[in-house]
Amino acid sequence: MRRRMKQGLTLGGLAVLAALVCLPVIWVLAGSIKSSVELSDSLSPILLENGGRVRFTLWPLFPTLRHFMEVLLQSPSFFVVFWNSVRIAVLTLGGQLMVAVPAAWAFARFPSRGNGFLFTLYTVLMMMPFQVTMLSSYLVLDNLGLMGRQAAVILPAVFSTFPVFLIYRGFTEIPEGLVEAARIDGAGDWRIFFHIGLPLGSSGILSAAVLSFLEIWNLIEQPLAFLEDKALWPLSLYLPEVGLGQAGTAFAASVITLIPAVLVFVMGQDYLEKGIVAAAMKE
Amino acid sequence: MRDKGGIWRQRLRAGFEGSRGRAAALLGQFLIFMMACTVLSRALYTARMVQVTVGNSRSMSLDHVVEAEGTVLEGPKSAVLIPAGMRIAQVLVREGQQVEAGEELLLLDCEDIQEQLLKKRKEEERLRLQLEAARENAARQAADAQRNQTRAEEDYNDAVAAADSQAEEARAAWEEAVREREQLAGWDSYLAGVQQEDLTLRQLDGTIGRLEQELSDLRQELDHLQAEREQAATGHLQGEREQAATGAAGESAPDTGKDEDAENVAAQILAKEQELIKARAEREQYLAQLSQDSRQQWEQKRASLEETERQAQRSYEGIRDSGEQNVQAASRALEDASQKPLSDSSLALLSMDVEAAGEECAALEALLATEGRICAEKAGQIAQVSAENGRRTTDEPAFLLAAGEGELTFQALLTKEQSRYVNVGDECVVSFDSGRRKVEGLTVLSLTESKEEENRYRLTLLLPAGQAAMGQSGTFRLVRQTTNYSTCVPLEALRTDSRQQTYVLVLSHVETFLGEELTAVKRPVKVLDKNGTYAALEEGAIGAEEAVIVSADGIIEEGDIVRMEEP
Structure with a gap:
């Protein structure tokens, strides 16, 4: 029992670390299916240089494959x-x-x-x-x-x-x-x-x-x-x-x-x- | 038995087992998918790309073709004018009659002409006399003005000289008064001078001097007497001591005569001192009185000199101001005399009237010479007769003479833009019957602004006889060639942006990820001239080697990637 708990805790900690390491890749994947409006809104501190912090959510409100179409076909x-x-x-x-x-x-x-x-x-x-x-x-x-x-x-x-x-x-x-x-x-x-x-x-x-x-x-x-x-x-x-x-x-x-x-x-x-x-x- | 696959095949098979195999397969599929997308995207990109046609700028002159529809109208009319006020004896023609050059149109009353000529000659003579009289008056006025000017100049010069001399004299007197005042000595010096010259004071000083000398002598004598007495006393003592020492008896007593002399001298000295004191007191008293009297005199003299100086100064200033006024008055008089007289055009007008009267007399004489016959200057048709037997002629034309038989005019309306390229005398062509028949070698007779339509110009030219019928429609055509322009591009290449600025798009090469591509570059230009096909641009706007985009199968903006149209 104790061994299982220990294993579970170890696994949990490693999972958290792995998630942190993978976060940039997850952001890239999420950003690639977000709409342009969502991206403009969340990245406006960088795009418009108007101060503030970037607000980036993992889940897109309006997912779209349009960006992939633009890259692959246009x-x-x-x-x-x-x-x-x-x-x-x-x-x-x-x-x-x-x-x-x-x-x-x-x-x-x-x-x-x-x-x-x-x-x-x-x-x-x-x-x-x-x-x-x-x-x-x-x-x-x-x-x-x-x-x-x-x-x-x-x-x-x-x-x-x-x-x-x-x-x-x-x-x-x-x-x-x-x-x-x-x-x-x-x-x-x-x-x-x-x-x-x-x-x-x-x-x-x-x-x-x-x-x-x-x-x-x-x-x-x-x-x-x-x-x-x-x-x-x-x-x-x-x-x-x-x-x-x-x-x-x-x-x-x-x-x-x-x-x-x-x-x-x-x-x-x-x-x-x-x-x-x-x-x-x-x- | 040797394994068929060999160690390499085994290794290869083992290498692509499980996840490795799946990853390899995915990679292969991914690459194939990317190849397909490569072809597809390139095809779509090329399909979307705007195709353009280009042209190079050329050096050429522009032909401006002016074409306008017009109509054939009746020919121009000329007026037959007769001097006004003549009595018409007989009108010899009627409306519609064809006349030849030199044919008589009407007869004037010769007696009436004679009378009018006589009147005109009298009037001419009267005007001539008036002109001569006016000329004489003008000459006399000019002479008077010249004389007045000369006199004014002389008066001015005299005024200037007099003012200068009088001012100079007054100034000299003033300066003299100033000098005399300055020469008056200060009070101390004055008093010293007075004292030096006063006899009584000198006497008193002499008396004091004498008394002081006497007193000094007496004191010396007293000192001498005192010294002798002391010497005598000392000698006596010495003798007594010696006597005392030797025991001898004294032989004589001290001398007392010296004492009495000393006392007398002391009394004299005392009296002298008193006398001296008295003399000094008297002197001081006299001096005070003298000083008081002298002060009075000095101040009076000084006041007198200052008054004299002030008067001299006032006199100078008065004379100076008076002189300036005189000079100013003389200067104004000179200006007035030098002014040019007001312009008077009566002489010129009279002269013109004399000439006009002479011309009228000449015209009447010419009419008399022809016995009052009025003839046509050129052949034509009588379009209108305004003259009547027995009436007098007026300023309006007596006859209107239409142009030669069959001569018509062609009129058309041109726009303002077209009128820029048409001048009177230009050679042109008019075509009739839908262009099947052309009349060449025509010249523009007139180009005037239309009163009926705004910004339109009426073109008129003469058509030779027999070329067209009245009311027939035709097409006017004129080609004007401009000077050579170094930079001309097709008209379709010109574009206008949102700020109404004219520009062209020029092809340029640009390096992109797809290699060297063609892009449209905006080049603002200034249009010097243009016709229906070409536009002349300002020199240097476009290079001779540059390709200008003339047309495109889509909308293109600056910076767009384009490609040349497929032939």
């Missing part, structure tokens, strides 16, 4: 930026798989002094914020003639150090004995990599992919700095362009923007959990 520019985001995400993820996975395998399975130094360098670079490297990146991209093209956003992300760091952890979990056994059986390095390394390190790879996707889907600084043409901008830069007078449209666009991120997260949730657990466990 805003072709939304789809331009949506597919830009998809393109950037797919190409970046593909590039990261091509580059980061072999790099992580090399760091994990071929230790040496040089590798140790490089890995340390990778770790330092990973911790640097974008603002620190922005100017040097700008100069390099300009010299390469990539400024104003989506490759200026994709290429630096492809060679990002964060996936290497995550995948490396997964590769280090593979027992050395397994690799030795395969080597004894006559398997070469590439065969060991493709048939043992990739399958057994897939959790790390997929968790890195999920986190990379979420990061790329929300990129703001790199597109803003390197892309001048609005037709090349991703979704994350489109939402601020929507005027405050079209708050309903902005909410609806936010909901649609949220859907792929949620679905990808659901797809990779297990791998993320496994990756976090593996990192926490001691060998």
Whole structure:
């Protein structure tokens, strides 16, 4: 009995915390189906700058799907930026798989002094914020003639150090004995990599992919700095362009923007959990 | 036996089990749905977009075509005027009669003309004499005015000179009086002078001086006597001591004669001092009296000089004011004399009357020379006869002569806007029978404001004979070409906003999320001229390369995204 009460209290507390964390998302969902009049009335302190506090209710008085219709059928520019985001995400993820996975395998399975130094360098670079490297990146991209093209956003992300760091952890979990056994059986390095390394390190790879996707889907600084043409901008830069007078449209666009991120997260949730657990466990 | 799927297929199958599989399926469906919406929204967007046709500005001149419906009317009439007051002997024509140029219309009474000529000549002579007399009077008046002016100038100059000299003299007298007053010494100096020159006072001072000298001498003598006495006394004592010391007997007694002399001198000194005191007192008394008398004299003299100065000043001011008045009077007289006489037009009027009388005489003489015959100046038809046998002519026309046979006029009403492009003498075309027959080479005879209709102008032109029938309708057409304008756009491109300002919409490229699109930009313009198809704009309003939106298949406002019309 006491145990059940304890469990109930724990669950209740966690539910309250979860609700608080989810409140912004709930607001977005509620705002996306509210009428324009309701939104204007509740957001007037922000829209008209006439002082006072914003009054936002969760339940709409006059629910409507008009904003979704406006976004999906009357805003072709939304789809331009949506597919830009998809393109950037797919190409970046593909590039990261091509580059980061072999790099992580090399760091994990071929230790040496040089590798140790490089890995340390990778770790330092990973911790640097974008603002620190922005100017040097700008100069390099300009010299390469990539400024104003989506490759200026994709290429630096492809060679990002964060996936290497995550995948490396997964590769280090593979027992050395397994690799030795395969080597004894006559398997070469590439065969060991493709048939043992990739399958057994897939959790790390997929968790890195999920986190990379979420990061790329929300990129703001790199597109803003390197892309001048609005037709090349991703979704994350489109939402601020929507005027405050079209708050309903902005909410609806936010909901649609949220859907792929949620679905990808659901797809990779297990791998993320496994990756976090593996990192926490001691060998 | 090797697994058919291989490790990769197994992994893949395992990877998409459960919620992962459902999420992946949802993601795929979501992406397909988004693809469909992409196509649909783009189609709707394009369908809603306004299609426009554009044109570039051109450099050209504008043709203003003025067309108006009109009617053929009878030709113009001319009046035959005869000097008024002539007796008509005989009227030789009747209404409707066709006459040739130079044909006689009527005969005037020659005797009556003769009489009138005689009267006119007398009147002319009278006016001429009046004119001569007026001219002589005017010349005499001018000479008188000139003489008066000369005299006034002389009077003025004399007045100025006299005023200056008199004022100068009075001023000199005044300054002299001032100088004399200033020269009068102050009281102390005056008194000192009087005292210096007074004999009695000098005598008294002499007496006092003498007494003081005597007194001084006596005191010296007394001092000397006293010194001798003391010396004698001292010697005597010394002798007695020596005697006392030596024991010798005294030989002589002290001398007492010196004492008596000293006493006499002291008495004299005392008497002298008293006498001196008395003399000084007498002097002081005399001095006081003298001072009192002198003060009186001095003040009298001073008052006299001040009065003299005041009189001199008054005299100067009086003379000065009087002189200024005289000068002012002379100046006014000079102004009056210099004024131009009032304008008088009687001479000019008389001259005109003389000329008019002469012209009338000449006209009567001309009539006499032709024996009173009045002839037609040009051929035409007698439209109206106002003259009657035996009556006198009036100011109204004796005959109205219609234009040459068959000559008609075409009249049309133009609007104010149309009349701006039509001038008298312009070449034009009139078409009849619904445009099937045209009469070219016509010229505008007149363009006057219509009295019957407001803001309308009546156009008149002459039609040659045989071109049309009276009352027939036709269409007037005139084309006027303006100067070359550098910026002309189709008339449909002009728009007006709520503030009645004229503007055009120009295509411009704008970067949007959909790439480069076309947008309408508002450009205010000033219209210099326009006809039915084009409008001329102020230079520089639109660039030659800019595309102006001429028409659209919907309503467009500034900033709207548009697209070019499908060919």
